[in-house]
Amino acid sequence: MKVAEAVGRALVAAGVGQVFGVVGSGNFHVTNAMVAAGARFVATRHEGGAATMADAYARVRGTVAAVSVHQGCGLTNALTGIGEAAKSRTPLIVVAAEASQPGSNFRVDQEGLARALGAGSARVTSAADAVAQTYAAVRTAVQERRTVVLNLPLDVQARESPDPDRALAAVVPPPPRSAVEPAEADVAALAELLARAERPVLLAGRGARGPGCRQALEALAESCGALLATSAVAHGLFQGNPWSLDVSGGFSSPLAAELLQGADVVVAWGCSLTMWTTRHGRLIGPDTTLVQVDDDPAALGTHRPVHLGVTGDVLLTADRTRTALGGRGGRGHRTPDTAAALAARLRWRDIPYEDEGTRERIDPRTLSIALDDILPAQRVIGVDSGNFMGHPTMYLSVPDEQGLCFTQAFQSIGLGLATTIGAALARPDRLAVAALGDGGTLMSAVELDTVRRLGLPMVIVVYNDDAYGAEVHHFGPDGFPLGTVEFPPTDIAAVARGYGFEAVTVRTPDDLKPVRDWVEGARTAPLLVDAKVVRERGSWWLEEAFRGH
Structure with a gap:
């Protein structure tokens, strides 16, 4: 051999x-x-x-x-x-x-x-x-x-x-990473902070996506009256919990941002507290006590100074903190008024907006809400980077923490299609949905062949504004020339048909009927939706992302 x-x-x-x-x-x-x-x-x-x-x-x-x-x-x-x-x-x-x-x-x-x-x-x-x-x-x-x-x-x-x-x-799969035991003194200090907290929030990140973590964090939150939130990569972890704020950061709804900023104690669980998760620190109030729990001591305080850093496994630390709390927690944010507000105003789709669509271009909010209603609930979504990315991320719901694959640590465009292919193979029981911009689609179009060759019944939604929209909206208001970041219209639907896809061009909500037909049909070929979206303004998350740069 x-x-x-x-x-x-x-x-x-x-x-x-x-x-x-x-x-x-x-x-x-x-x-x-x-x-x-x-x-x-x-x-x-x-x-x-x-x-x-x-x-x-x-x-x-x-x-x-x-x-x-x-x-x-x-x-x-x-x-x-x-x-x-x-x-x-x-x-x-x-x-x-x-x-x-x-x-x-x-x-x-x-x-x-x-x-x-x-x-x-x-x-x-x-x-x-x-x-x-x-x-x-x-x-x-x-x-x-x-x-x-x-x-x-x-x-x-x-x-x-x-x-x-x-x-x-002699070769067998190596054992998984050992759970790191938190120090008793750190657990006691965290429990004391939560016992005294009046408006606590538990913020979960990638490190809290493991087995049993949701249940442990929900039980701890219940015992101290805390609200729950996630970073973007853990989106869906608390899906269905009535006290969830959904995502913390640039994707936060106005209500979620208000409640996060009003917290007196924020505990980050397996969450690195990057500028994206904290909106450059603005979601952490000046008088907020910030705690970070991570099984890697090098992660503590890397992006934001913390008042207490706890080295420990998320599940172990949450369970032991709840035991140490011993029923001393208060109601926190969990009031009837908060419950009513969360039910009525948390989701982006529940916030009124003026539809800016025309006969030629659809409003990306209208597009995303319609797709959320059409696509089956059991889905796994991959999102590329770009001006459009907040719309599918926050308007398309996910069933749990495995419903969104968010390859954004490098912030490169062109990864979304491949991300969704990998996620589709990992979860063949769910409909895979790729949300891409036109730039990322054309950059990665060769992998349309991989989708077709594997026979994946995937939906690819292209938010097509014929530009690198982030740069257009960042530099355009200051009068800079935009010829390097704007492009002639491309018929991406025709490109997809050449690879063996079914494809539809969407300019108005009425054009989405073939998408519904595909979902309800045999799904014998993958589907690409070339959505010509309005391009007059940047998205809310883009304004947050560039603020402070």
Whole structure:
């Protein structure tokens, strides 16, 4: 058995069951070995798409996934997707062939590239150690929640693996990351703060999406009268709870922002408190006591100074804090007036607005509300970046914390389609909905072929304003020329039909009837909705995002 085959088999034995990639000469044998060992391989049209699909799959499925790339250019093509995964702490293995000869035109500093992106780097250095080194890379990805680039030098891949059956027999999936025990003194201090709080809010992030976390946080909130909120990446965690404020940050509704700013204690659970989640700090009142709970001590206070930092697992810390609280909590925000306000004014769709649609272009709010009514409730949504992104994120409801895959840590456009493909494969029981801008759609259009080839019954909604809308609305009011960020109209529906999609162009609400027909029909082909949206003004979240820059 060659080392390439031993590495592929070791990856699968270690728990990697899904791999995405573009196969070239350098990663041909290792990828085929993974398939032979039982992994599912999805061939993409670009390595950037492969990396983002693997990232999204791992996030939604809650398991480690892999992306397989050719040496040199294959890896560099994937860098944006790898950077997004690394910034998001996604457990991911990048199986990267590596040029061995110093004079090879494929040779680049692959270890240095990984470091520059914040990813871990590992290398298979010998035939004797290949299986152990591969397993160590997977263990690092799982237990440290890291994206790891596993470099496979071509000369090492071609060597004979000594006694591979014995080495592979010892490989099993690594145990999950151990739950970090919070210090008793920290739990007592947090319980004391919540006992005295009059208007507490519990704010949950990505680290609170694990099994049992919702129940633990809801029980703690009930005991101290707290309202509940999430960061964008945890959207849907408290779906259906009458005391939920939904998302904190630029996507917050006016009522949610008002209640967040009025809190006297905010406790962030597995939430990094970035400028997006706090609106550059403006959602945290000047007299608010801010607490952060995270199982990584390096995360505490990184983005916002905190009054109390608790190193601990979210579930353990919430349960022990509730015990320490011992019934001392008050009613907090949980009053009849607050309940009535939340029921009537929390959702963006319940806030009156003047429809700015014309016969040629539809208001994105009207579009999103109509789609929310048409599409089935059991959905998983992937959202690209751009001026439009707040509309699908906050007007399209999700059933739970697995209903939105939000690859926005790098804020790159062009990742939304691949994100949704990965999420669709992770949750085949739900309708996958990709919400994209026209710029991101055209940047990633090659992966329309992947959707069609996989037979995914996906809906792609393009909020098409024929521009890079964020730049138009940021620079346009100051009189700067916009020719570099505006484009002639593109018939994206026609492009989609060329890939084998059903497609519809939407300019008014009446044009959405074919979408309803598709949802109620056999869904034998994926559907793309080319929605020509109004472009006269920036969205509310964009104004928040650029404020303070």
